Amino acid sequence: MIFSEEENDLTILSWNIKMLTGPYGWVHNRVERAENIVQALKSSAHYDVILFQETFSGKIRKLMYEGLKSIYPYQIIPEDPKCLVKSNSGLWVMSKYPITLIDAISFSNQKNWDILSLKGAKLYSVIQDEQEIYLINTHMQADYKKKYNNIRTQQYTEIYEKLILPNDKREIPLILCGDLNISMPVQLRKMLEKLKLDNGPLLGKLQFSSIGEDSELLDYILVKSDNFQFESIERKILDISKNPKSLSDHYPIQGIFKWK
Numbered sequence: 592m593i594f595s596e597e598e599n600d601l602t603i604l605s606w607n608i609k610m611l612t613g614p615y616g617w618v619h620n621r622v623e624r625a626e627n628i629v630q631a632l633k634s635s636a637h638y639d640v641i642l643f644q645e646t647f648s649g650k651i652r653k654l655m656y657e658g659l660k661s662i663y664p665y666q667i668i669p670e671d672p673k674c675l676v677k678s679n680s681g682l683w684v685m686s687k688y689p690i691t692l693i694d695a696i697s698f699s700n701q702k703n704w705d706i707l708s709l710k711g712a713k714l715y716s717v718i719q720d721e722q723e724i725y726l727i728n729t730h731m732q733a734d735y736k737k738k739y740n741n742i743r744t745q746q747y748t749e750i751y752e753k754l755i756l757p758n759d760k761r762e763i764p765l766i767l768c769g770d771l772n773i774s775m776p777v778q779l780r781k782m783l784e785k786l787k788l789d790n791g792p793l794l795g796k797l798q799f800s801s802i803g804e805d806s807e808l809l810d811y812i813l814v815k816s817d818n819f820q821f822e823s824i825e826r827k828i829l830d831i832s833k834n835p836k837s838l839s840d841h842y843p844i845q846g847i848f849k850w851k
Contacts, residue, residue: 599850601719605768605810606843607644607730610651612678625651628838629658631831637662639687640717644730644770646683647708659685667692667715678708682728684715691716693725696753698746703735712750714758722850727754729769740778751786764819766812770841774807788813797828800842802835812846823849
């Protein structure tokens with residue numbers, strides 16, 4: 592697929608690529624998978640912005656950036672914490688065009704293995720065809736043996752109160768994407784109502800984003816419903832490899848936005 596060069600459009604990709612730090616990350620073929628991801632992205636349609644989750648490893652980010660910088664020369668990497676016990680947020684963005692970090696938060700409450708990273712959300716600004724657009728990249732609390740719906744509710748409330756409300760500008764569209772770890776429609780609906788965001792249908796056969804026996808839809812591209820109105824929005828879960836597990840345990844999700 593080749594995206595058209597028409598004006599007034601933005602193409603984005605959001606992807607949890609499971610690049611954990613050692614020692615746990617060492618057993619998940621990080622280098623081989625990173626090289627596979629680079630080749631897959633070079634061979635696929637080229638996006639305006641790619642938002643990654645779980646890119647905790649600086650070594651892997653450097654490897655991938657070297658392979659992709661001819662297409663995506665601009666990047667904003669996650670800051671490593673001063674505390675050596677925790678890893679960074681894992682939220683990384685690459686872009687064809689200049690991109691600015693406007694604001695960022697770290698969640699105040701995390702449970703289980705999630706406490707070992709600074710999970711949170713980042714708000715970026717990119718200008719496309721003279722239109723400024725805000726993008727939020729986030730990765731929320733995972734479920735383990737215990738379900739953590741209450742923790743995710745706290746986290747998306749923090750996104751709303753600390754990122755969305757203070758930076759709300761009616762003329763600037765806002766797109767939120769990432770691994771929300773929400774699969775139940777009723778839980779997603781609560782989040783959409785709280786944050787005043789809209790979801791939409793997924794094109795194509797793939798209607799889930801996690802890979803494995805218990806496949807679920809965990810990754811989303813959402814739009815602030817009371818801001819700037821897009822003429823059209825297309826969302827699609829992509830299978831860009833004959834062997835998806837050679838890339839990640841999540842499929843990427845693509846968004847195409849057009850406006851007048």
